[in-house]
Amino acid sequence: MLFSTEPKTSLDELFDREAEIERFRSGLNERLVLVLGIRRVGKSSLVLSVLNSLGIDYVFIDVRKLYDNVSRKVPAERIYNELRMSLGNLSFWEGVRRIIDEIDVSLGPIRFRLSASRIRDGIAKILEAINNAGKHVVLVFDEAQYLRYSTIGLRPLLAYAYDHLRNITLVLTGNEVGLLHDFLGLDDPSSGLYGRYYHVIELRPFDRERSIEFLRRGFRELGINVDDRVIERAVDELGGIAGWLVYFGRLYPERGEDAINEVKEIGANLVRSELEELFSRSQYYRYIMEAVAVLGKARWSDVMKYLMARMGERPTNATLSRDLNNLVKMGFLTKDGDWYGIPDPIVRYAVLR
Ligand code: ADP
Ligand code: MG
CATH class of the missing domain: 3.40.50.300 (P-loop containing nucleotide triphosphate hydrolases)
Known part of the structure; x- marks a missing residue:
């Protein structure tokens, strides 16, 4: 299944x-x-x-x-x-x-x-x-x-x-x-x-089209008819990570469209322990993740500005670079040119919550 x-x-x-x-x-x-x-x-x-x-x-x-x-x-x-x-x-x-x-x-x-x-x-x-x-x-x-x-x-x-x-x-x-x-x-x-x-x-998350197809096929298997609008909204909010799409598919029969929000809540709870563990390893990780989550995507200087405003403190340039680099290594952030982003929408949601 x-x-x-x-x-x-x-x-x-x-x-x-x-x-x-x-x-x-x-x-x-x-x-x-x-x-x-x-x-x-x-x-x-x-x-x-x-x-x-x-x-x-x-x-x-x-x-x-x-x-x-x-x-x-x-x-x-x-x-x-x-x-x-x-x-x-x-x-x-x-x-x-x-x-x-x-x-x-x-x-x-x-x-x-x-x-x-x-x-x-x-x-x-x-x-x-x-x-x-x-x-x-x-x-x-x-x-x-x-x-x-x-x-x-x-x-x-x-x-x-x-x-x-x-x-x-x-x-x-x-x-x-x-x-x-x-x-x-x-x-x-x-x-x-x-x-x-x-x-x-x-392995990369499925693109939008594949994700929609993933959900359609899963619901067909269950013999459930789901509106295209709901499927598209689910994919737009949950992204193309198979694990979250599966969760949504399981919850939908009981909860209907609310399942989207529930996956975000349950998912955020699941990733929270991962995040807490992460945040215990450097004092800046929490606010770096927050900066990128709030801004959607951010450059090094955007993150630095955010940290100074939020923490009233300025890490050294080397410290910020090292921490950003570590977050990329751990897969919590991606780096595309000068821009940092959060590849998992549920992680982003958990950080913002
Ligand atoms: P990972 O090992 O990368 O953490 P898993 O293999 O445990 O991911 O998959 C996470 C969830 O997504 C599981 O429920 C799994 O059944 C489902 N899943 C992942 N990839 C696929 C796929 N290609 N087709 C169907 N289900 C998948
Ligand atoms: Mg695994």
């Missing part, structure tokens, strides 16, 4: 994205694939649908799920456990079971806190065992920007897999595109992944 709120898991359910499907498929012959795009745009859906359609072996690790809100870390033993648990789905699981059991035993019960190097070693051994089984396996780290919070350095491990484990293709999805890039260090000479080729699939 088009309006299901979970990530899609089969190509029959996936709307549009033909070019991205094709590009992702061809990327699977490479060593490293990055699937990039803002939150709720459809990264997990694309990855899962294509992998399932090919019937190849894959391991899918949602890194965000492993993040510990209290310590603000991703504990390495969680990564080990998650990887370990997902191996049961491999078609050749029985063939590697004995080797993996031995790795488990050598590490001992994971609840006895192990040293970073032993956990890293354990993960490396698991990856080697998978690789040596001789079948192509796709290893997906979903929301991989969270790997930078890992309690052990994972970059060397990924670089090792890239260079030596030829049966494993790494797929990393990310909504904080710039941060993922920094974490991997693809342009950083000190990184083990420096200068390595990688295949990128960038």
